[in-house]
Amino acid sequence: MAVTFELIRQCSHTGARAGRLYTPHGVFDTPIFMPVGTQATVKTMSPRELEEMGAGIILSNTYHLFLRPGHDLVAEAGGLHRFMNWNRGILTDSGGFQVFSLGALRKITEEGVTFRSHIDGSKQFLSPEKATEVQMALGSDIIMAFDECVPYPAEHDYAKQSTERTTRWAERCLKAHTRKDQALFGIVQGGMYKDLRAQSARELVGLDFPGYAIGGLSVGEPKPLMYEVLEHTVPLLPKNKARYLMGVGTPDCLIEGVHRGIDMFDCVFPTRVARNGTVMTWQGKLVVKNAEYARDFRPIDTECGCYTCRNFSRAYLRHLFKAEEVLALRLATIHNLYFLLDFMRRMRQAIIEDRFLSFRDDFWHMYEKR
Amino acid sequence: MAVTFELIRQCSHTGARAGRLYTPHGVFDTPIFMPVGTQATVKTMSPRELEEMGAGIILSNTYHLFLRPGHDLVAEAGGLHRFMNWNRGILTDSGGFQVFSLGALRKITEEGVTFRSHIDGSKQFLSPEKATEVQMALGSDIIMAFDECVPYPAEHDYAKQSTERTTRWAERCLKAHTRKDQALFGIVQGGMYKDLRAQSARELVGLDFPGYAIGGLSVGEPKPLMYEVLEHTVPLLPKNKARYLMGVGTPDCLIEGVHRGIDMFDCVFPTRVARNGTVMTWQGKLVVKNAEYARDFRPIDTECGCYTCRNFSRAYLRHLFKAEEVLALRLATIHNLYFLLDFMRRMRQAIIEDRFLSFRDDFWHMYEKR
Numbered sequence: 001m002a003v004t005f006e007l008i009r010q011c012s013h014t015g016a017r018a019g020r021l022y023t024p025h026g027v028f029d030t031p032i033f034m035p036v037g038t039q040a041t042v043k044t045m046s047p048r049e050l051e052e053m054g055a056g057i058i059l060s061n062t063y064h065l066f067l068r069p070g071h072d073l074v075a076e077a078g079g080l081h082r083f084m085n086w087n088r089g090i091l092t093d094s095g096g097f098q099v100f101s102l103g104a105l106r107k108i109t110e111e112g113v114t115f116r117s118h119i120d121g122s123k124q125f126l127s128p129e130k131a132t133e134v135q136m137a138l139g140s141d142i143i144m145a146f147d148e149c150v151p152y153p154a155e156h157d158y159a160k161q162s163t164e165r166t167t168r169w170a171e172r173c174l175k176a177h178t179r180k181d182q183a184l185f186g187i188v189q190g191g192m193y194k195d196l197r198a199q200s201a202r203e204l205v206g207l208d209f210p211g212y213a214i215g216g217l218s219v220g221e222p223k224p225l226m227y228e229v230l231e232h233t234v235p236l237l238p239k240n241k242a243r244y245l246m247g248v249g250t251p252d253c254l255i256e257g258v259h260r261g262i263d264m265f266d267c268v269f270p271t272r273v274a275r276n277g278t279v280m281t282w283q284g285k286l287v288v289k290n291a292e293y294a295r296d297f298r299p300i301d302t303e304c305g306c307y308t309c310r311n312f313s314r315a316y317l318r319h320l321f322k323a324e325e326v327l328a329l330r331l332a333t334i335h336n337l338y339f340l341l342d343f344m345r346r347m348r349q350a351i352i353e354d355r356f357l358s359f360r361d362d363f364w365h366m367y368e369k370r
Numbered sequence: 371m372a373v374t375f376e377l378i379r380q381c382s383h384t385g386a387r388a389g390r391l392y393t394p395h396g397v398f399d400t401p402i403f404m405p406v407g408t409q410a411t412v413k414t415m416s417p418r419e420l421e422e423m424g425a426g427i428i429l430s431n432t433y434h435l436f437l438r439p440g441h442d443l444v445a446e447a448g449g450l451h452r453f454m455n456w457n458r459g460i461l462t463d464s465g466g467f468q469v470f471s472l473g474a475l476r477k478i479t480e481e482g483v484t485f486r487s488h489i490d491g492s493k494q495f496l497s498p499e500k501a502t503e504v505q506m507a508l509g510s511d512i513i514m515a516f517d518e519c520v521p522y523p524a525e526h527d528y529a530k531q532s533t534e535r536t537t538r539w540a541e542r543c544l545k546a547h548t549r550k551d552q553a554l555f556g557i558v559q560g561g562m563y564k565d566l567r568a569q570s571a572r573e574l575v576g577l578d579f580p581g582y583a584i585g586g587l588s589v590g591e592p593k594p595l596m597y598e599v600l601e602h603t604v605p606l607l608p609k610n611k612a613r614y615l616m617g618v619g620t621p622d623c624l625i626e627g628v629h630r631g632i633d634m635f636d637c638v639f640p641t642r643v644a645r646n647g648t649v650m651t652w653q654g655k656l657v658v659k660n661a662e663y664a665r666d667f668r669p670i671d672t673e674c675g676c677y678t679c680r681n682f683s684r685a686y687l688r689h690l691f692k693a694e695e696v697l698a699l700r701l702a703t704i705h706n707l708y709f710l711l712d713f714m715r716r717m718r719q720a721i722i723e724d725r726f727l728s729f730r731d732d733f734w735h736m737y738e739k740r
Contacts, residue, residue, distance in 0.1 A: 069664065
């Protein structure tokens with residue numbers, strides 16, 4: 001079964017849209033947030049907990065699984081779904097972003113990227129063909145083309161060469177990809193340059209991918225600039241295909257992304273800050289390990305329906321964080337993920353009922369007030 | 371509602387017995403193993419997971435909760451059950467064992483023990499009255515008398531003085547204890563000396579506690595010596611009251627304890643070794659993080675019905691341990707606790723069906739063969 005996207009409702013005032021993503025592992029409503037499970041596990045969570053909070057599709061990392069435990073081992077286990085006992089959707093990134101982030105430890109050529117493993121320092125190689133082969137072995141529902149993420153800031157010359165290579169690599173990925181039960185998405189690059197974003201979008205749309213990601217954003221640029229690039233780029237993508245903004249997941253960026261027509265997001269933000277004791281509420285964020293919550297016997301958020309808020313107090317969470325107990329990480333992670341997934345569901349409902357603009361107004365009113 | 375013990379079945383060939391423990395937070399079958407939740411959480415577990423694996427009563431530590439978050443805070447939260455969202459039984463120890471373990475950091479007088487907090491070095495004091503007050507504030511179902519654990523080895527003179535003080539302290543605990551909805555258990559000490567164990571048992575039985583623990587075992591002595599002391603001591607305790615062997619929880623000691631008439635056990639063993647990657651099976655223990663399990667796609671134990679064994683392979687667990695993921699600690703802990711709770715249920719069934727001796731034979735046959 002192929003992966004397809006259905007556009008359900010287009011907001012009449014903004015780019016926001018409600019859709020549905022069909023995959024071999026379930027049908028998911030969009031806009032959607034994908035929790036990140038870097039090493040074949042969403043940190044501190046069990047698959048059952050993810051299911052219960054309504055997670056439909058998670059992201060896992062080719063770079064990490066390639067190095068450990070190895071894609072051959074995962075394939076031997078029956079694929080990533082079976083290995084980690086997750087029967088809903090999985091999207092894997094290509095490893096491109098991770099290897100480029102290695103800085104001095106990697107060398108890029110037209111053929112691919114040679115790099116040193118962060119685990120044992122061993123010499124490794126990823127290319128469009130290899131990244132595609134690895135992702136086919138993992139068996140994820142959506143796989144990503146092997147791209148180069150243009151850093152910020154970058155000279156126009158460098159950005160142009162890099163973006164054009166990403167297109168050439170995208171073609172090689174398409175050629176290498178033979179599994180019919182998974183979709184290969186292209187990644188639009190181009191840095192912060194409108195002409196390059198346009199060129200990248202045009203070239204990739206020409207290759208007719210089943211879905212498109214926008215990469216190279218949220219890499220250090222100011223948020224207004226990211227929004228500008230989004231506004232310019234999204235309209236260049238086909239309406240009938242899913243659009244995925246990579247690595248973005250704070251509430252403000254999620255709502256502004258949806259506003260501009262994005263359907264899919266992923267980010268380590270909710271899980272990472274949870275492990276540091278920061279939780280999100282409808283009244284703004286809250287550092288639950290702070291002393292002020294020592295005798296606060298209310299839940300994190302009285303409006304929230306997650307396991308944590310239904311059963312535990314801020315005081316108990318604070319105690320667990322101070323005592324360095326694993327349950328602290330778990331309960332905060334459950335809440336933050338539930339909060340973001342619920343946020344996406346609310347946005348979708350607002351789009352369906354054609355009141356997204358006022359939903360966004362309310363959000364910003366609350367968000368600025370904090 | 372008071373805490374009471376009902377003797378259901380006495381094995382006709384051994385000391386083993388099946389019973390039932392009635393508490394304000396549920397009725398529990400004995401013999402029973404109590405998972406340890408030192409800091410108001412069984413490490414890495416949620417209350418729901420503990421319920422699902424069939425845990426009836428857990429142990430928590432007065433010493434730790436007294437220091438952090440403080441018993442007054444827990445009382446303000448509505449007691450320990452509510453604070454940690456655990457609606458089944460809780461037994462708290464008195465803090466005696468922990469403060470004596472502090473060695474040079476504590477000073478014992480007839481009045482009580484002055485010690486330095488392991489958290490911030492602050493000077494603290496626990497006495498029979500204080501330990502009882504703290505446990506009343508926590509609101510556990512079963513609380514323990516404040517005792518001195520005789521170390522091993524110890525001179526007869528020292529052990530005698532210490533044991534006699536434990537009796538005097540036990541009287542003070544009884545006097546200080548006023549909550550009718552919790553039971554105060556006495557702790558038999560006496561080191562490895564039969565005369566002192568007899569004296570301790572006689573004196574404490576004279577004080578008519580609703581239940582009795584045997585303390586000061588599993589403190590470094592050889593296992594045969596522990597069994598000998600048990601054989602000598604258990605018959606001195608009343609048949610119609612629960613008997614609790616403190617700090618014991620390896621399969622061999624559990625079965626030998628039950629054999630000699632023990633009803634209750636607690637130990638950090640199953641949870642602690644789980645976090646180091648060691649899991650128990652009916653074919654012996656297994657260090658699941660070892661390389662030999664890298665491509666072993668079987669569950670930890672094919673006979674086991676726990677969440678871990680029903681859903682994950684040894685290979686996946688090994689990957690999680692190598693990748694230092696929290697889920698590794700969780701899944702191994704779930705399995706080890708389920709395994710021991712299941713072991714207790716099987717022993718109880720064997721006692722009920724009057725085939726405990728052959729159950730024990732089978733166990734040792736398997737255990738020695740490993």
